Amino acid sequence: MTEVSPLAPEQLYRRVAVEELPFETTADVADVDEVPGQPRALEAIRFGVGIKNSGYNIYALGPAGTGKHSVVQRLLSQRASQQSTPSDWVYLYNFTDTQRPRAVELPPGRARELRHDMLRLVEDLQSAIPSAFESDEYRTRVQEIEQEFKDRREEAIAAIQRDARTQGVDLLRTPSGFAFAPTREGEVLSPDEYEHMPEPEKKRVALAMEGFEGKLRAVIRQIPLWRQESREKLKTLNRDVAMAATGHEIGALLEKYAAYEALIAHLNAVQEDVIENIDDFRQQEEGASPLLALTGSHSSALRRYGVNVIVEQADHQGAPVLYEDHPTYQNLVGHLEHVAMMGALVTDFSLIRGGALHRANGGYLILDAHKLLMQPFAWDGLKRALRSRELRIESVERMLSLVSTASLEPEPIPLDVKVVLLGDRLLYYLLCEHDPEFADLFKVAADFEDSMDRTPDNHRLYAHFIATMARQAELRPYRREAVARVIEHAARLVGDAHKMSTHLRSIADLLRESDYYAGEAGAACVEREHVCLAISGQVHRASRIEERVRESIRRGTTLIDTDGLAVGQVNGLSVLQLGGYSFGAPHRITARVRLGEGEVIDIEREVELGGPIHSKGVLILSGWLGSRYAADVALSLSATLVFEQSYGEVEGDSASSAELYALLSALADAPIKQSLAVTGSINQQGQVQAIGGVNEKIEGYFDVCRMRGLSGHQGVLIPAANMQHLMLREDVIEAVQQGKFLIFPVETVDQGIALLTGMAAGETDAEGQFSDGSVNARVQTRLRELAQLRQAFAEHAKDKETP
Template identity: 40%
Template sequence: MTRELLPKNLKIGFDSKKLNCKTTEELAPLEGIIGQDRAVKALKFGLNIEDDGFNIYVSGYSGTGRTTGVKEFVEELARSKPVPFDWCYVNNFKNSYEPDAIKLPPGKGKIFRDDIKNFIDSVRQLLPKTFESKDYLDKKDAVIKDIEVEKEKLLTDLNKRAQDEGFVLKTTQIGLFIVPVIEGKILNEQDFLTLGEEKKQEIQQKREKINNDLKKIMDLVRDLDKKINEEIKNLNHNVALFTIEKIIDDIKGKYKDIEEVTDFIEEVKDDILKNLEIFIASAAADTQAQIMFPWMKEVPFKKYEVNLVIDNSDLNGSPVIVEQNPTYQNLFGRVEKEAQFGVLTTDFTMIRGGALHKANNGFLVIPVEELFKNYFSWDSLKMSLKNKKIMIEEAGEKLGFITTKGLKPEPIPLDLKVILIGNPYYYSILYMLDEDFKKLFKVKADFDLVMDRNDENIKKYASFLCTYCKKEKLKHIEASAVARVIEYGSRLAEDKNKISTKFSAIGDLVSEANFYAEQEKSRYITPLHVLKAIDEKIYRSNLIAEKIKEFISDGTILIDTEGSKAGQVNGLSVMSLGDYTFGRPSRVTVSIGMGKDGIIDIERETKLGGPIHTKGVLILSGYIADKYSKDKPLNLSARVVFEQSYGGIEGDSASSAELYALLSAIADIPIKQNLAVTGSVNQKGEVQAIGGVNEKIEGFYEVCKVVGLTGEQGVIIPESNVKNLMLKDEIVDAVRNKKFHIYQVKTIDEGIEILTGIKAGEAKPDGTFKKGTINFMVDSKIKELSEKLRELTKSREEEKE
């Protein structure tokens, strides 16, 4: 089998003719979620099942269109659902600290609020006029006059009896007094003292009798005064009721099917009739305080207002709310406060709904990462879902920080579907550590990072580009440029047969390409604009990569691209700088000596190697032992190192390179330095796939280009990575022109043959290898080292004896 890859193996292009259009302008906009069949199926199930606990966790990585896709998908479903109720808070006239919640049909909340406002406004206008009317004043005067006549008669009769006994009634500022009269003269205190004892005693006895009569009369007068007040109160009640009853009956008739509303209106009526004075006083001239603070005039009437917390009049289906900042108050609402004369006050009109109120009977989408930043939000959300109630509380009350009495609005019944959006890691943590999560979020919708590169998905990809251009008001894209974007999508997916679903990255590429199209005043985005956007994006981030190439070219970093050396190979690694990932060659060397240390990983010894890298090196020992040491001890001391490596090393993608260098060092056979190697290996010598294969190949190619392409340089990759190749056109052309070479290998034996030009050699039935092969030379060297060590050990033991 030919090990060298052809240009057609290095990249798969796309024929723009398959799009059947010249530009994306001719395409239909995208509908639905692209390439996430598994997630869509899970979403459909989770959104339509109505049993408790079947809320949804959308698992996927940022940039895959999770939030946007889910929102659009849910909105489409929500349009077929009924519009939920409006919710209002009104004053609880029995306990103002516990406002009542009232639900109304969608759109009725606003009407109800306005009806109550108009009703109160009408009452404020009608009652003062009624109580100032001649008819009312005449009735009031008649009530007072009748009782005053009765009072006058009582006092007149008493005065007559007093006169008959020689006394008169004298009115003072502090009440009525009985004063004696002798011979028509009113006696004062001094005159009374000059009288004889018998006369004084007679007058005193008569006075006591008349005083007793006076007390009885005054009790009757007070009763008559109370009667006046009662009669006037009854008159006021009846007059006020007559005045407002028609309006009240009209409103109650309008809402006769909503018991909570009719009950509230009845309570409003009763409270108005109990507090007529505030309505009558509202028409009077403003006090000095009301002139200075106009809002004070409205304070007595706030208790009759309707606080419309949720207004669904503009909805055409169930609500879909995406809460990007799920703080406790943003989710559950709050009770606002205002400062009045240095004191914080509140009432039911300051209750504000949260995302749960807005999404009730609909769908609520929350990013998990933001939710976890607010502990109370997550804890309270679970509690609300379990209890099926929305409670508005101060966060401080939950901890007991607030001890002053505050409002406790009536809880509102909760019925909604919560959709959490987060990465797989958060899902795992929640599932393992939070028992409530398992019970409340029983549906998982997995968003993949890639999708199949088939005709259907490619058409949807192009439709996405059409939608994106329209949404962002960008120039449309030529079909040939769409082909370049699709190729870029496969490059991001690192698979010829897949396309990336990182739509944010694709959108960024199109936006940047549009910028260059704008600069050139092009009507459409062309392939050149797409390629320029890709190149410029790399250029903005590849300073470190350029510096490394510079260090290699001037000899600061030692890399050979020509000649042959034993125990030395060019390994390939990947460096990630956040927004940019690139490949670079590293020299891997192995030194061999006699001993029993086995294979020593210098990176591990210096604590620069990670656990996966260490595992890869340990596998080398397994490979050597399995292949060469079944009939003899493995007596050698080998040290493996990445030269000029001063930072941490992780991963096993260089384990094949380390093994090639080890075999070369043992057999003392030179390895071609014009080749670089990548791939992990198992104990059976099979070369396994690694990540970043495109970046690694391009990294070595760039170094070779800097020092000079000879036509002999190339890279050896695992056969299982061929499907991941989406290389730059420049490298494909270099391979086509025999300036660069890429080889695929399945086993270490295949790779060592390419690196040395010598046959690896298959094992014979007796476990030996054909003379002149790599494996024969390695096996012989291990045997030689083992024998020398045995002889040396024996010699030392004899010397001791």
């Protein structure tokens, strides 16, 4: 077995060689367009943007803060600027089917012009039409028609009256009609006179009156027809006058928009409608009734000649690139607004509101996947639009059949848009798994990396990127030492000495905070020390809980020994993550053994505080224990393992090596050095495997030891595979340099137990026996003793059962 030596200081931190950075400050460095470390994602986005077929929408997946949005926005903008500007879209009143407003496509910029023209047309008509109808000529013609009707009626009645008088009968107007009465010298006979009239005369008069009544009835029945004729004449007159009043204004527009067939049809329909509803314009002048004013019916009547501009590209060049920050169903696919009128909610074509898809039509729409899925019906609405390739504005209530009141069904607008969803990986994989339509509609995955390799070229690329960000944020120039420190911190962020974080938000935060400290110090450039200050500031602001944990250890509330020896007891290391900050802390792990039936009891699991991965680690170590030390005898122990003073859930297998060391110590009765702490998982071969958070774990134990005073014997056993991940703090490195703290890279359990106990682990000879006095030999001996003891107990029990 090879002896393990502690790591040298230079193995604990991989510095950036400043000579790799060919500049003094970032002021000398050119800007860079490329986001570092994302070639795969960029390629995917370029592919997705370039391919025209439907369904090739893009899902940009990766953790938040990796610059997905800015990368996507920039690439799309570059592409969009080379594309043609898409059409304007307007909704117009449908005069033949009022429930289905017409969608009309216009060249970019014409929608606003059309709206202005139609507004002016209505204004012009509002003055031209009343003027035409106010003219003396018109009034005269109206009066002539009315007079004609009245004359006709009066003449018919007068004719009857004249005839009646010749027969000695007069026509009288009663409160509700007409009556005939006999007269003498122009006066109606009194009842007495009538009574004394000779009977033949009376009969003659009665007969005459009956005849005239018949004639009068015939005239009265004719009157509605005459009135109808009169109304028709008036209508024809109004139409002629209206045609004359509107012809010029609408004619000018027909000429202007002659190239647009849909508009020609609309303008002709407008003219017909204006003529049919000429009173809407005349009311302006004559004063609308109070009821009309209250209901707003008059203004809404004229509104139908307006233009509802849904999409207008007058101020844009190229295809639109839109980010919708609040992707509700309505904000995406548009909606119908309503206004309250006389206690009811009403709508019309002018209240149709376009959504982000309308504005992005012909271009690109960027959406946050999480926000989109959080909004009811928004995801379904987006998919429906992409699938059908048309935008159909439909209220959610109608869509769900919650209401069946009459509403609008605007004509759909053809949709040609590329949607880019931004989201995390989990969401992407969940959508792939559970939404069958997702794969059809979002065929392009742009997978953003969390990290990138640390190579001299990438260091320089990163420096360019830092320079760009600093300039964009108007920060001071960064000295190259400071840039190097930022890169080193980027490596620490991913916990890997050979990688750098691509989490741009964290780097941008660090740059701004470093600049702040440089400003406080009155420096013209940001120096390495300012970056260090910013990093320690971040740690200090987030480390309240960490300090409370350490204080608990200092005060003896949490029992952690950092010197001396103890059997079946070892310092394990764990990482706690709170918010965006993680830190390491030691935990006491103990093991106890007694005679049993071969079970290793993980107390954490028994009380359901151990996660599945932790339980897996314990099962692996018990398997390894049996196969190595008791392959030919029954494993006859009962062992218990516990994380002392742990009251929360324990997860991960990084403590499995520590648990095994505690168990071996207990079996071998070999005390373990409490000055050392352990991390690493084991496999069934007895190898120690890499774990996560190695830097935090080492620093966590170092802080506890330093608090009590560094003895020079204290240190941490880490998996050898984790050496490449070491990016430790400066103070830890200094302590190692001064020989006050030790870090051992361990490959096997034997190496670990030897370091912890100070005894030889022991190797097997040709007969499979461990060397005498070694830890392994003592473990094997103890297990055999336990097996014999168990066998003896079994035989004794059998004897007692036999009569």
